[in-house]
Amino acid sequence: xxxxxxxxxxxxxxxxxxxxxxxxxxxxxxxxxxxxxxxxxxxxxxxxxxxxxxxxxxxxxxxxxxxxxxxxxxxxxxxxxxxxxxxxxxxxxxxxxxxxxxxxxxxxxxxxxxxxxxxxxxxxxxxxxxxxxxxxxxxxxxxxxxxxxxxxxxxxxxxxxxxxxxxxxxxxxxxxxxxxxxxxxxxxxxxxxxxxxxxxxxxxxxxxxxxxxxxxxxxxxxxxxxxxxxxxxxxxxxxxxxxxxxxxx
Amino acid sequence: xxxxxxxxxxxxxxxxxxxxxxxxxxxxxxxxxxxxxxxxxxxxxxxxxxxxxxxxxxxxxxxxxxxxxxxxxxxxxxxxxxxxxxxxxxxxxxxxxxxxxxxxxxxxxxxxxxxxxxxxxxxxxxxxxxxxxxxxxxxxxxxxxxxxxxxxxxxxxxxxxxxxxxxxxxxxxxxxxxxxxxxxxxxxxxxxxxxxxxxxxxxxxxxxxxxxxxxxxxxxxxxxxxxxxxxxxxxxxxxxxxxxxxxxxxxxxxxxxxxxxxxxxxxxxxxxxxxxxxxxxxxxxxxxxxxxxxxxxxxxxxxxxxxxxxxxxxxxx
Numbered sequence: 001x002x003x004x005x006x007x008x009x010x011x012x013x014x015x016x017x018x019x020x021x022x023x024x025x026x027x028x029x030x031x032x033x034x035x036x037x038x039x040x041x042x043x044x045x046x047x048x049x050x051x052x053x054x055x056x057x058x059x060x061x062x063x064x065x066x067x068x069x070x071x072x073x074x075x076x077x078x079x080x081x082x083x084x085x086x087x088x089x090x091x092x093x094x095x096x097x098x099x100x101x102x103x104x105x106x107x108x109x110x111x112x113x114x115x116x117x118x119x120x121x122x123x124x125x126x127x128x129x130x131x132x133x134x135x136x137x138x139x140x141x142x143x144x145x146x147x148x149x150x151x152x153x154x155x156x157x158x159x160x161x162x163x164x165x166x167x168x169x170x171x172x173x174x175x176x177x178x179x180x181x182x183x184x185x186x187x188x189x190x191x192x193x194x195x196x197x198x199x200x201x202x203x204x205x206x207x208x209x210x211x212x213x214x215x216x217x218x219x220x221x222x223x224x225x226x227x228x229x230x231x232x233x234x235x236x237x238x239x240x241x242x243x244x245x246x247x248x249x
Numbered sequence: 250x251x252x253x254x255x256x257x258x259x260x261x262x263x264x265x266x267x268x269x270x271x272x273x274x275x276x277x278x279x280x281x282x283x284x285x286x287x288x289x290x291x292x293x294x295x296x297x298x299x300x301x302x303x304x305x306x307x308x309x310x311x312x313x314x315x316x317x318x319x320x321x322x323x324x325x326x327x328x329x330x331x332x333x334x335x336x337x338x339x340x341x342x343x344x345x346x347x348x349x350x351x352x353x354x355x356x357x358x359x360x361x362x363x364x365x366x367x368x369x370x371x372x373x374x375x376x377x378x379x380x381x382x383x384x385x386x387x388x389x390x391x392x393x394x395x396x397x398x399x400x401x402x403x404x405x406x407x408x409x410x411x412x413x414x415x416x417x418x419x420x421x422x423x424x425x426x427x428x429x430x431x432x433x434x435x436x437x438x439x440x441x442x443x444x445x446x447x448x449x450x451x452x453x454x455x456x457x458x459x460x461x462x463x464x465x466x467x468x469x470x471x472x473x474x475x476x477x478x479x480x481x482x483x484x485x486x487x488x489x490x491x492x493x494x495x496x497x498x499x500x501x502x503x504x505x506x507x508x509x510x511x512x513x514x515x516x517x518x519x520x521x522x523x524x525x526x527x528x529x530x531x532x533x534x535x536x537x538x539x540x541x542x543x544x545x546x547x548x549x550x551x552x553x554x555x556x557x558x559x560x561x562x563x564x565x566x
Contacts, residue, residue: 013513017380026381038494094349095358118494120513123376124361129319129349138320138425141346144487154428158487159342160441160496165428166318178494179481214358218371218384226519229540235553238525238543239561246523246540248445248502249469249564 001148001170002057003046004110005080006101007039007071009064010121023219035071038116040183041176045146046114047079048181054148055111057081061104063088063097069199076194077186083199084108088211092204094122096211098130103207105135110171112153117142117175128175138168141175251280251304253333255326257343258285258293260315265442266339268300268403273396274337275302275404276366282307282333284416286325288315294413301409311418316427319347324419326351330391335369340395341441341496352393359393360385364400378493378516399441399499399520433488440472440489445502448474448491448518449484452507452528452547456484461551462506468558474498474518476508492517507547510535527551 011017012032019026035043049055060075061084062068072083086100105113118125132139140146144163145156157164158177186194204211232238242249252274257264267283274281282305285294294308307329313321326347330336336351338344340362352359364382365373371386372394387394440446447469449462459473466473474496475489491498493516503521508514510526510533518524519538526539529546536542543550558564 011377016512017377019381026377093358095353095356098353120493121377123374123378123493124359125345126349126352126359126361129346130353130359133323133350133353136422138422139346139350141319142342157342159430160488161430161432162486162488163431165430167426167428169424178477179487214387214389215360216386216388218386220376220381220383223375223379223382226524226538226540228537229524229542231536231542231544235543235545235550235557238541239554239557241541242502242523242525243561246502248523249558249561 001055001111002059002108003049003055003112003114004059004061004105004108005042005046005075005114007043007060007062007075008036008116008119009033009062009068009071010036010119013037013120019220019222023221025220033067035074036116036119038118038176038178039071041178041180042114042116043075043078043080044181044183045176049148050079059084059108059110061086061101063092063100063204065089072199073194074186076197077191078184082197084202085199086202086204088204091213092211093213093215094124094126094130095214096209097127098134099209099211100204100207101127101131102134103209112171113173115173115175117177128173132173135173137171137173139173139175140166140168142177143174144177144179146174146180250278250334251282251332252278252335252337253329254281254283255336255338255344256283256285256293256297257339258287258290260287260290261292263293263296265403265439266341266398268406269398269401270337270339270396271300271302271404272401273363273366274335277335277337277369277394280304284309284326284329286314286322288312298411298413299407299409300404302404303409303411306411306413307416308413309416309418313418313421317343317347318425318427319350320425321421322347323350323354324421327354328419329416330355334391336391336393338395339398341398344395348393348395355391355393357389357391357393358387359395360387361395362397363394364397378512379519380512397497399497433486437466438470438472440474440491440496440498443472443498443500445469445471446474446491446498446500447471447504447506448476448508449479449506450476450508451478451482453479453484459484461547464555465504465551465558468555469564476511476514505535505539506551508535509533510538
């Protein structure tokens, strides 16, 4: 079996976001970038399935500018076999990304596509579900446990009420939760080896799909700031403040 | 033109967040129609028909819709989408799961997690874990929108009498199957809608110690929350997680105990009206957004907190 795993380059999760003064977006110059955290879980699960012997090949794909390749290199360094970089110079909405991924799926014919459940930059939570719909495949979102069978997968999903177990036929799209696994770190020898693994280049606008953005960003602004509060000396003072000042208990 | 809102329910009762989504939908257009798809769900259709903001109920009852499998639900929504300019649902694990399937099939770009409706085509939504707010204009003819429930008041539940129209089930693909759902049963208020939330983090050090949190929650009639670190460590189940990829809560009082305040946690609670932080590390980022900070060892402070609460004559419910 074969897995296609999609990874996205985003501002590192530890970076304090700064909104641009002119309202056009957030500062990205000289800001640390990393792989979107749940995408690391998607790569880890793909590699684990390969190590279990059930999966023969893991192909990592990213869509974005030149430097987005770093995310594919990182996936190769932890065990993906080869990479695909679809070049795109500007932001593409999840709808366009799903269309590009569909093209890649048609070419690669994987049995499963793994993605992170949500990107931590635009927080859309759409791409995996859209790709599944376009392919007319089943989907397993927010997955925290994956059991691969011969022709299906049993998946435990994290939902608002607790946990849900579903079974989806292959081929299928899986979006990964942060609790699915513990992503490994690449060893230095594996980072060196990954440099020799092939990354195929494609160009988004040459794929023959409509990737025009439909949602116009009018402005980006800072959320209202909370005013600084006070420190209380002890528990009695805290309870008194909550009772008499804030009047919430 | 009208809005079609997809109701979330358990086949017996409407889930409360649908009421918040109805309020948001009514700000897009006053002609709000609600699709109730379920199995043995007559009572839900009746309940929805009684909501004054709802003008019409589309009711589809079939075993295919018993467990909201998105592969089954999406074709039904698409089949009924023709007459509507907007398809709306809550931005919780229900809406997030099926709505992008609908948007993709309609070739429309979804607007996720809306916190404000400026006009029928312009919305405000948080990005970067709520560290920026984007105002966006959708240029699609048909718009798929998910609503952050806690940003809108729940719609009044009774007094209306909307017409209920039966609609036929759509074909289902039969390539996915529901196996089981393990819901955490609790006597406490629901985390998403509770007036008070008491949350614990890694500082609790174990699942057993979470009793210190639950004792206070029970005294205050509060819901119990947790940081991702506490859930990852296995102290408490995933449905308690507050944050960027967990639940977003906006209670009157949020008490964060042993939580340092990572950006991802703040994303889920920083709109709370009053925030209390109890942490032994005076430099913890949580103090920068807390109205009342107590720098203390939680293992001493929580039992003291409980005994102070016990001394009070009355506690608001």
